[in-house]
Amino acid sequence: MAADARAVVAHHFDSPDQQREAASLGMWVFLVTEVMFFGGLFLAYVVYRGSFPHAFAAASRELDIVLGTTNTALLLASSLTMALAVRAAQLGRRLPLVVFLALTMALGSVFLGIKMYEYHHKFVEGLFPGAAFRFSGPEAPHAEMFFCLYFAMTGLHALHMVIGLGVLAVMLVLGARGRFGPLYHNPVECAGLYWHFVDIVWIFLFPLLYLVGRHA
Amino acid sequence: MVALPSETGIPPKVHYLNADYGIRSWLLTTDHKRIGILYLISITFFFAIGGLMAVLIRMELATPEGDLFQSDTYNRLFTMHGIMMIFFFLIPSIPAVLGNFLIPIMVGARDLAFPRLNLFSWYLFNIAGLFTIWALVHGGVDTGWTFYTPYSTRYSNTHVIATALGIFIAGFSSILTGLNFVVTIHRMRAPGLGWFRLPLFVWSLYATSLIFILGTPVLAITLLLLAAERVFGIGIFDPSLGGDPLLFQHLFWFYSHPAVYIMVLPAMGVVSEIVPAFARKKIFGYRFIAYASVALAVLGFLVWAHHMFVAGMSIYAATVFSALSMLVAVPSAVKVFNWTATLYQGSISWDTPMLYALGFIGLFTMGGLTGVMLATLGIDVHVHDTYFIIAHFHYIMVGGAIMGYLGGLHYWWPKITGKLYPRFWSRISAMVIFIGFNVTFFPQFILGYLGMPRRYHAYPPEFQVLNVMSSAGATILGVGYLIPLIYFIWSMRYGRHASSNPWGVVGLEWETTSPPPTENFETPPVVTRGPYEYSRSEEVADGR
Numbered sequence: 001m002a003a004d005a006r007a008v009v010a011h012h013f014d015s016p017d018q019q020r021e022a023a024s025l026g027m028w029v030f031l032v033t034e035v036m037f038f039g040g041l042f043l044a045y046v047v048y049r050g051s052f053p054h055a056f057a058a059a060s061r062e063l064d065i066v067l068g069t070t071n072t073a074l075l076l077a078s079s080l081t082m083a084l085a086v087r088a089a090q091l092g093r094r095l096p097l098v099v100f101l102a103l104t105m106a107l108g109s110v111f112l113g114i115k116m117y118e119y120h121h122k123f124v125e126g127l128f129p130g131a132a133f134r135f136s137g138p139e140a141p142h143a144e145m146f147f148c149l150y151f152a153m154t155g156l157h158a159l160h161m162v163i164g165l166g167v168l169a170v171m172l173v174l175g176a177r178g179r180f181g182p183l184y185h186n187p188v189e190c191a192g193l194y195w196h197f198v199d200i201v202w203i204f205l206f207p208l209l210y211l212v213g214r215h216a
Numbered sequence: 217m218v219a220l221p222s223e224t225g226i227p228p229k230v231h232y233l234n235a236d237y238g239i240r241s242w243l244l245t246t247d248h249k250r251i252g253i254l255y256l257i258s259i260t261f262f263f264a265i266g267g268l269m270a271v272l273i274r275m276e277l278a279t280p281e282g283d284l285f286q287s288d289t290y291n292r293l294f295t296m297h298g299i300m301m302i303f304f305f306l307i308p309s310i311p312a313v314l315g316n317f318l319i320p321i322m323v324g325a326r327d328l329a330f331p332r333l334n335l336f337s338w339y340l341f342n343i344a345g346l347f348t349i350w351a352l353v354h355g356g357v358d359t360g361w362t363f364y365t366p367y368s369t370r371y372s373n374t375h376v377i378a379t380a381l382g383i384f385i386a387g388f389s390s391i392l393t394g395l396n397f398v399v400t401i402h403r404m405r406a407p408g409l410g411w412f413r414l415p416l417f418v419w420s421l422y423a424t425s426l427i428f429i430l431g432t433p434v435l436a437i438t439l440l441l442l443a444a445e446r447v448f449g450i451g452i453f454d455p456s457l458g459g460d461p462l463l464f465q466h467l468f469w470f471y472s473h474p475a476v477y478i479m480v481l482p483a484m485g486v487v488s489e490i491v492p493a494f495a496r497k498k499i500f501g502y503r504f505i506a507y508a509s510v511a512l513a514v515l516g517f518l519v520w521a522h523h524m525f526v527a528g529m530s531i532y533a534a535t536v537f538s539a540l541s542m543l544v545a546v547p548s549a550v551k552v553f554n555w556t557a558t559l560y561q562g563s564i565s566w567d568t569p570m571l572y573a574l575g576f577i578g579l580f581t582m583g584g585l586t587g588v589m590l591a592t593l594g595i596d597v598h599v600h601d602t603y604f605i606i607a608h609f610h611y612i613m614v615g616g617a618i619m620g621y622l623g624g625l626h627y628w629w630p631k632i633t634g635k636l637y638p639r640f641w642s643r644i645s646a647m648v649i650f651i652g653f654n655v656t657f658f659p660q661f662i663l664g665y666l667g668m669p670r671r672y673h674a675y676p677p678e679f680q681v682l683n684v685m686s687s688a689g690a691t692i693l694g695v696g697y698l699i700p701l702i703y704f705i706w707s708m709r710y711g712r713h714a715s716s717n718p719w720g721v722v723g724l725e726w727e728t729t730s731p732p733p734t735e736n737f738e739t740p741p742v743v744t745r746g747p748y749e750y751s752r753s754e755e756v757a758d759g760r
């Protein structure tokens with residue numbers, strides 16, 4: 001076992017524990033930078049929603065709540081399968097690890113597919129900001145601001161999903177080769193943290209973008 | 217008896233510089249010490265470009281007429297000067313060069329926590345720099361380094377997107393550096409090395425890393441929105457579409473004020489190392505200096521709107537930001553007083569690093585005190601966008617950050633290269649830089665107070681005397697920067713070999729060879745005492 005542990009510890013770490021703690025702290029710090037990154041967008045949202053509440057409510061009603069809710073359910077389910085994948089990696093159970101990672105990727109891909117469909121729909125309806133923007137309700141320029149933020153926030157989120165899928169694909173290959181076990185599983189754990197983070201961002205995006213106009 | 221430490225020594229047979237040869241061994245290295253040197257080369261290059269812009273600016277301003285450059289060219293010159301110097305020299309300077317080299321050694325580790333990430337961040341940094349130079353070669357940018365909207369989004373037809381992208385990428389390189397430092401300091405400390413046994417240089421870089429991590433992403437998203445606004449014609453910052461240009465300024469300064477602390481905190485860390493070393497005395501108020509670093513990092517995030525007092529803020533917000541800005545003086549003064557108290561009754565030696573450190577203390581105090589003036593609402597309205605501001609922030613950035621950087625480079629050069637540089641010339645250059653700096657920038661305080669606005673290539677003739685003085689000082693300053701460049705390069709080939717502890721000081725980095733082995737220590741260190749224990753180290757030597 002000792003030799004096994006040494007094989008997976010990089011030369012500058014003293015022990016597998018130190019290596020794992022460094023990796024997970026590094027991941028948490030990275031997620032803090034991500035929070036600040038999205039934070040700028042959330043700030044812009046808060047400022048303009050405060051300035052133009054009616055335009056935002058009207059523009060929000062243009063979004064498809066059924067698709068949005070479906071996507072929320074998909075992402076929540078993918079977080080569950082991700083957590084199960086991490087557990088499987090910690091226990092060194094290869095088959096469940098591969099299955100749960102594949103499931104997570106499948107759910108994430110369906111999410112992105114639905115998102116693409118929504119984007120396409122908005123393009124066709126002329127709701128993409130810019131010269132071709134058409135909005136029938138009052139305060140069209142302010143509704144355009146809503147769609148600026150909608151595309152910026154969900155687009156950045158989707159980009160994070162794509163990166164996440166890439167990371168999970170690597171984990172899937174490594175996992176299938178049996179690289180992970182009780183001694184060495186921090187890559188899967190870190191990938192899991194990242195995936196949950198992306199999920200949490202959506203949990204904020206969904207009500208802010210899809211639900212603000214519902215009761216008004 | 218304490219034996220006088222010997223400066224020169226026999227170099228170790230194998231060290232990190234000769235452990236491996238060839239260009240590949242450098243470009244693919246994961247050794248934090250080699251990456252530090254790679255950064256040193258990169259930032260020296262960018263400094264030269266930024267410096268060239270400064271030379272051209274000072275040449276134009278030697279005469280009142282705008283005769284050398286057209287105003288459009290002049291706009292591009294000062295924009296590129298600012299962008300190069302801030303994002304590609306000052307921000308990476310001490311952290312990426314000295315921090316990279318020293319943090320693992322000072323915490324007794326073999327490398328940073330993520331060595332490959334460290335190399336990756338150097339590549340990112342260079343890609344970013346090349347992007348920006350591409351924009352420069354193809355006509356440059358004329359928005360000023362602040363990219364204020366809507367000028368930068370709607371009206372400027374220069375290479376705003378390429379430059380913004382360059383800075384965006386450079387930002388990720390600093391984020392990764394900060395992340396690496398934080399994890400290393402938390403998780404890689406040697407046995408016995410508690411938080412309050414860390415050198416103050418490590419504390420200051422820890423605080424700096426917090427700013428990297430918390431501030432830089434906000435700049436990144438802001439520049440991304442700026443680029444999106446230009447590309448897609450959307451209007452988050454565009455008033456004609458209901459957007460708010462003030463939001464851009466808030467987001468920009470939320471990073472760019474703390475960025476000043478990214479530049480000056482590491483320099484303070486260097487000074488906190490040099491002062492006790494050359495006063496041969498334990499630092500006064502260790503914990504206060506350590507906490508002051510963290511306090512500066514935190515306070516730095518609460519004062520950004522002092523850049524916007526004339527941009528149309530409510531008077532209540534302005535008053536709050538004015539008061540908070542003045543609070544910054546408290547931790548800054550704590551540091552200056554503690555350094556002064558360390559000097560008191562110390563046995564001071566006037567070596568080159570000490571000259572730089574003393575220069576830092578004086579110039580930083582000037583910059584800091586004028587900063588308090590600027591935080592005062594009434595005075596700020598009077599001197600806003602004048603040369604008073606230019607002089608103030610150059611006292612902090614050039615007088616503070618660059619003096620600290622050069623001091624640190626002179627202090628650790630024997631450790632980094634294993635070579636000694638000429639003592640005489642290094643002292644001369646320190647004094648030339650100090651004099652040149654003051655002749656350049658002190659007249660600008662007066663110019664600004666008299667009302668000369670910044671960012672114009674022509675000015676009324678009555679300002680000429682002071683401007684000529686400033687240009688003359690810039691020449692002296694330029695010569696002052698050239699001398700170290702020459703003797704540092706000279707020393708690598710012809711310098712005498714440094715002993716492992718040429719200054720005869722304490723600190724983990726001086727307990728290993730000069731240059732250190734690839735894994736930093738022959739035997740992993742165990743720390744049994746705090747830093748700067750000058751009196752006790754003599755007792756131990758006496759007892760032997």
Ligand SMILES: [Cu+2]
Nearest residue numbers: 473520522523
């Ligand atoms: Cu500021």
